[in-house]
Amino acid sequence: MTTLPGWLRPANRLIRLLTRAGLPLGTIHVLTVPGRRSGAPRATPVSPLTVGGHRYVIAGLPESDWARNVRAAGRGELARGRRRQPVTLTEVTDPGLRREVVRAFPREVPHGVPMFVKLGIVTKADPDEFAAAADRVAVFRIAPVAG
Known part of the structure; x- marks a missing residue:
């Protein structure tokens, strides 16, 4: 498994705090899903993107915890600002x-x-290189819950 940079956890905590305070941060949202074992809410910053009229993350x-939690729960809450x-x-x-999604x-x-x-998935911001890495990442489609 790839080792995450040491600064990532504190940075994620800061992003969650700023989001709770109502500050939008570019494309960053906070995705909260139930933990697959505990059921407790687990929050992680993500940047959704839109391709073909649908949103993805x-x-x-x-195999990160948040991706495994998403697979187990299939639902969550997406927050941006308040x-x-x-x-x-x-x-x-x-x-x-x-x-197509990863290329975008x-x-x-x-x-x-x-x-x-940093994760070694690509070497630069080249759409073709991203597309070639599509088999090494997880892509999730986001759909609003009908209310």
């Missing part, structure tokens, strides 16, 4: 759609590219 480490929205999350298994990441979420580089 990418887990650079497909705005919260219940959502369902479905893993994208179609290889063509996965490539450097254009839609340019500030997220350095994390993918």
Whole structure:
């Protein structure tokens, strides 16, 4: 398993705090899902992107706790600033759609590219390189819960 940078946990805590305070931070949202074992809410910063009219989120480490929790729960809450929205999350298994979504990441979420580089998934913000890495990441489709 890839080792995450030591600064990531404190940075994620800060982002969650700023979001709770109502400050929107670019494309960053906080995704909260029930823990797969405890059922307790687990929050992580994510940057959704829109492709073909649908929203998606990418887990650079497909076996990370948050990705595993999303698979187990299939639902959560997406927050940006003080705005919260219940959502369902479905893993994208179609290889063509996965490539299309991952290819769009450097254009839609340019500030997220350095994390993918640090994780060794890509070497630069090249859409073709991102598309080639689509089999090594997890992609989830986000849909609002009908109210």
